Amino acid sequence: MVELRFRDDAAVDEPGTTLDGFLDQSNATAVRIEAGEDVRRLLPFLDRLRLVEIAFPTYRDGRGYSAARILREAGYTGELRAAGDVLVDQLWFMRRTGFDSFAPEKALDPAAVERALNRYASVYQRAADGRPPVWKLRHG
């Protein structure tokens, strides 16, 4: 269940196919990436994709953060969804690496989400969310 979405366009209803399924099938627009699968295989098809769902089997498995950033760095602008063991403490990092929708296994407390996403006014590094790093603020 998608619980949080930071996009204005209509949600994609189509369930994501597997990566191999997607690569075999010329018309799918949604794909689900399991932890450890190489998202670079999607790069030739970015303009056709509307949803990439990235699985977090446990919150400790951080491969999905790299997957998300690689897609955004390559210019992907469609929906990027984090699904699985997504906890409130990871949301901020997920937003920063380019995720814009969330399907957590366990419901999140909206007040805690609000706090987590607004806790830090500035960031130290450039990532996929367009926030300027502190050095940019310091030197323009």
Next chain:
Amino acid sequence: MYRYDQYDQAIVDARVDEFRDQVARRLSGEFTEDQFKPLRLKNGLYLQLHAYMLRVAIPYGTLDGRQMRMLAHIARKYDRDYGHFTTRQNIQYNWIKLEEAGDILADLASVEMHAIQTSGNCIRNISSDQFAGAAADEVGDPRPWAELLRQWSTFHPEFSYLPRKFKIAVVGSDTDRAAIQLHDIGLQLVEQGGELGFKVFVGGGMGRTPIIGACIKDFLPARHFLSYQEAILRVYNRYGRRDNIYKARIKILVTELGAEEFARQVEAEWREILPLGIDAPVAEIERIEGFFAPPPFETGLADDVDLSDPDFAVWVKQNVHAHKVPGYAIATISLKPVGGIPGDASSAQIERIADLAERYSFDEIRVTHAQNLVLPHVRKADLYALWQGLRDADLANANLDLASDIIACPGLDYCSLANARSIPVAQALAERLAPIERDPGELKIKISGCINACGHHHAGHIGILGVDRKGEENYQLLLGGSGAEDASLAKIIGPGFTQDGVVEAVDKVLGRYRELRTDGERFLDTYRRVGVDPFKAAVYG
């Protein structure tokens, strides 16, 4: 010294608020311990055998008197009046109450300190050379680069859930005082054709599979410093093993792929990342470098020191190093009194050191990976007064790099992972060897209470590893390691010993060394020349 600006301060303050909130939710029962654990670990709070332990970061081991005083205040107010300096240039408090953990972080933040990322599977405190900015042999001060790394790695969104913890060390000279080849990434500042850059080592580490890092780049131009780290971390985050906690460090990935293939993958990733504007601009590096400008050294000072007091003369010979500026010296304060706990210091001692640093060392203090402290910029003319000030606080131990300057982890006295005690072994060895230690000269003894190797036993000229043998504490003896620029891994020489037995065995090893050595040869060099057999024969008969 680096000083926070409003951005740095706001980030650390926000962290304190966040942690207070998390602690309150744990105390009210809203969080179970299972839910709380990953959150407290991100703030350096461990649950140990007897109490919570808090690990506070001392970035690249540099701090000033004001910060030292705060460390003393925390020890006095929230702990049992002492703190423990660790091999990663941090300080640990062993007797912390959860209710007070938020207040401690707030106190730390008031002096620009924190416990961020001192545990957990993320980029840990960046360590460096304790002589940075003072050493006669450095190409440049490594600390601005370490500070740049501190900022870049703080709450890095992509690298906060790595396969395993990640430790980076940076040095600026050929002499390696920070064990860079035993870190996940080791960086050495070098110069090539007038340009600054870094030699990059990857995949070193201790633990149960000790490995010496491989050089994967001879010269990384300094302007691309961060983007290249980002590439290394990304390859590791994507491909490091997550199926087995014992194989999850980057050293296993580098070993399984081979250093060359690993380097190739990093280069490929780096090419992708380079155009993205990850690297901090020159203006930012210059801003940070400004904080590490040399203090206002006096010129024309005399270089001679009055050594007529024999105890002082011994201390100078052992604990004082050459400074790059004439008339100045680097003084190391040994936290290894014979019979004491390696790395421990009382609140009063910590405050005394703060005083002395303010008076004699331009308000600068350093922590070493050998669990000692350093006053980096002392006028030679002040050495005697400094020494007297140290002596009055039981801090004038003249044993730097000698047999009683032992590195030891907390072991079974504190640590929930331990198989054996480390501290009593260190104490017994120091007592036995102190009377004869001036003769062998440099000798690095390192003790760990289990295979995790927090006490660097793999890198000891003599290493001791505590193991569990059928429910009894047992100690294995290793010889021939080094954590310096001539890095090597110590090897176990044979069956283990009881605590008394291992002290005897070390004594026999040193006896054999004295028979075999040539003039001026250190134990390590003799061992490398003659091999293990003569020592085995001496120990096992």
